[in-house]
Every structure is written in structure tokens, then in C-alpha cells.
Amino acid sequence: GQNIDQPTEMTATEGAIVQINCTYQTSGFNGLFWYQQHAGEAPTFLSYNVLDGLEEKGRFSSFLSRSKGYSYLLLKELQMKDSASYLCAVRESSGGSYIPTFGRGTSLIVHP
Amino acid sequence: DSGVTQTPKHLITATGQRVTLRCSPRSGDLSVYWYQQSLDQGLQFLIQYYNGEERAKGNILERFSAQQFPDLHSELNLSSLELGDSALYFCASQQGLNTEAFFGQGTRLTVV
Numbered sequence: 001g002q003n004i005d006q007p008t009e010m011t012a013t014e015g016a017i018v019q020i021n022c023t024y025q026t027s028g029f030n031g032l033f034w035y036q037q038h039a040g041e042a043p044t045f046l047s048y049n050v051l052d053g054l055e056e057k058g059r060f061s062s063f064l065s066r067s068k069g070y071s072y073l074l075l076k077e078l079q080m081k082d083s084a085s086y087l088c089a090v091r092e093s094s095g096g097s098y099i100p101t102f103g104r105g106t107s108l109i110v111h112p
Numbered sequence: 113d114s115g116v117t118q119t120p121k122h123l124i125t126a127t128g129q130r131v132t133l134r135c136s137p138r139s140g141d142l143s144v145y146w147y148q149q150s151l152d153q154g155l156q157f158l159i160q161y162y163n164g165e166e167r168a169k170g171n172i173l174e175r176f177s178a179q180q181f182p183d184l185h186s187e188l189n190l191s192s193l194e195l196g197d198s199a200l201y202f203c204a205s206q207q208g209l210n211t212e213a214f215f216g217q218g219t220r221l222t223v224v
Contacts, residue, residue, distance in 0.1 A: 042215040097167040104154035
């Protein structure tokens with residue numbers, strides 16, 4: 001089983017930088033994903049980390065420390081359209097399959 | 113557009129009824145996941161199929177069942193519906209067992 005924790009809500013200002021943290025406890029770790037979800041819409045894939053370190057993709061970066069069970073998603077140059085829920089998902093190998101388990105998400109509100 | 117297609121987009125039905133939700137994965141994707149998302153819950157994993165076979169089961173009720181057909185589309189059957197089954201149901205597909213998953217737009221089920 002897994003336990004994934006992320007803050008419920010965060011607010012930030014347009015143009016700023018925000019860091020959304022995710023901590024997890026799992027056995028059989030097989031990767032960590034970040035998804036963005038606007039209300040009532042499908043989650044969209046943002047990033048994937050399987051090794052320790054930072055992965056950068058434009059305005060978004062994601063960091064992983066497997067020994068600490070910790071990841072963060074960094075959003076730079078925030079835009080109003082970045083207001084959404086950000087979901088941390090940990091994939092765990094189980095019986096030959098790999099199942100992503102999602103945290104409850106962090107609702108990010110970007111204000112002018 | 114993720115390439116994953118779910119039908120119908122919206123469904124309103126009465127308690128005690130049975131419904132079928134349909135998912136067409138991205139071309140070439142062999143693996144299909146079903147998730148349930150309620151207002152007060154995160155994405156809850158229900159079941160996974162890979163190339164027609166069930167690979168993993170999550171918190172899926174006995175009243176729910178699913179299958180993946182030879183053309184790789186999948187159906188989720190929900191029976192003896194209760195008010196608490198009202199939720200967004202997402203299908204996600206991925207190419208293999210160890211790649212990122214892409215989500216469909218979801219089916220919003222309302223049980224009245």
C-alpha cells in the first residue's frame with residue numbers, strides 16, 4: 001500500500017514561483033508522476049521521475065529523492081491558467097503490474 | 113486531446129440501475145486503467161487490463177466489473193447503482209506497463 005501526502009491548497013501570485021511538495025511511503029517504488037487537472041477535466045501528464053534528481057521541462061520542473069520519499073513540482077513564471085489541481089502519483093510494482101496511486105491533489109490558485 | 117476516448121460524457125440514471133461506460137485507448141496502447149473520482153476523494157484506482165487480461169484490481173466494488181475486448185477497447189459496468197456511485201469515471205491508457213498514462217475526458221455519472 002501507499003501513503004501520499006501533499007498540501008490541500010496553495011496560493012501564489014502571477015509571475016512568481018511556487019513549489020508543491022509530495023511525500024510518500026511505498027514498497028516497490030517504480031516512478032513518480034505529476035499531473036495537472038483543471039476542474040471537471042482529465043488529468044494531463046506533466047512529468048515523470050524514476051531516478052533521483054531534477055527533471056526540467058520548460059516552466060515546470062520536478063525533483064525526486066527516493067531515500068527521503070519526497071518529490072516537488074516547481075512552477076516558474078506563473079500564469080493565471082496554471083490555476084488547477086496538481087496530482088502527485090506514485091507507481092508501485094505489484095504482482096508484475098505497475099499501478100499509479102494518486103494523492104488527493106493540491107489546488108493551486110494563481111491571483112493577479 | 114490525449115487520444116483516449118470515453119463515452120458517454122454525461123450519464124444520469126436512477127438508483128438500482130445498471131450502466132456501461134466505454135473507453136477507447138490511444139492507438140497502440142495495450143494497457144487500460146479505470147479510476148473513480150468523487151468530490152471528496154482523489155483518483156481511486158479501480159482496475160487495470162493489459163492486452164485483454166486483467167492485471168490488477170484496486171478498490172473496485174463487487175457491483176462493478178470491467179473487461180477489455182480484442183480490439184483493446186474497454187468497458188466498465190456498474191450495477192445496482194447507489195447515490196454514492198455518483199462520480200467522474202476516468203479511463204487511462206498507456207503503451208506498456210512501465211510508461212506514463214494518458215487520461216480520457218471522463219464520464220460524469222449522476223445517480224438520482
